[in-house]
Amino acid sequence: MNYTDYKIIRDDLYEKVWTKPMVEIAKEYEVSDKAIAKICDKLNVPVPGVGYWQKLEAGEKLERKRLPDMPPTHPTEHTIRKNEPSYEFEISEEVNALIEKEKNPASKIIVQDKRGSTHILIRRTEQSLEKSYRYSGMLCSQQAEDILKISVSPIEKGRVFRILNTLISELEGRGYLVYIDKSFLCVRIFGVNLKFSLNEKMKQVRLKTESPYSRQYDLVPSGILALSIEDFYSDYPLLRNFLDIKSVKLENRLNEFIIALLIASQAYIAQEKHWEEKRKVYQEEERKRNAIIQEIENEKKKLQELKKNIKKFHSSNLIREYIARYKMKLLDETLAPDKKQEIIEYIEWAQKQADRLDPFIESPVSILDNLKNSEEEDW
16 A cells, blocks of 8 residues: 655644645545544644634634743644555446446335344344343344344344345345355445445443542443445555445445445455556566576576586596506516406506596496485595
């Protein structure tokens, strides 16, 4: 993954927050306005109050709050690190058409207040919740291959199964295979298997206690449902989590979720293509490295063989010089016949050894051929 760093200087930020609303500054840095507000707080940059921009538009003359002096140890800059995706992908015309269809009001998914028959995929999960254990006021499903991993409060239980029932039926109605895999719902879109889950979020509440050693907080059901795409890693920014929000309930966001699934399937395909190309590049580089290593090894062997042959060549010539000098003994007329025969036999043997070592002559058969190279006499 690649990164881009945006450095925000305190003085520059001060000028910006008094020149345009935080929402616009946030868009510039591709973060939320809350993130900009936190940076202002960190750098001690005063910001306009509520209604400042409306009053300014109405023609009121308003004064800026002065940028306070800070000690040298106080931070004067902040760095925002933005993740840059390592690959690009374009959504195909086919998928774009499906997305547009999901956006069409005529395709809006309606979750009925009263559910008909329960889908077979979630029937056992619903039954298991009736016998499930409770944790902080939440019902937690039993662990089994064909039972979904769900935690929900009794109050929100009906909503969860109405949403799941509707979502599964709608996905199947669009021609996508929906199944359970290791306690997660999965949907197969364009050959890509995507896991998703629906659970109720928990919230932290402060406990009334006078003792600093007692537990200060407890977890309780929040009443907020979260529909999430699970176990899907992508360094490309994708919307994976859909929650109840003040303006829109989760029941009214199922088309958005299906759009997210469609985009995730395309991102996965593009990511696999990207990594396959990376693998091919790596494999080609590895092949070239191995080829160079092999070439070096072959060159070493050839050089070693050359040195060995040169050594043998010199040794064979040295033996021949020795034989030439040794033959002088045969000129001694006083030699006994048996001694003379012994010298002749020795010279013949020595000649064979010279021929055996000479790399340019076919080696005559020798008993020494049975020895390993390392055991052969060193010439």
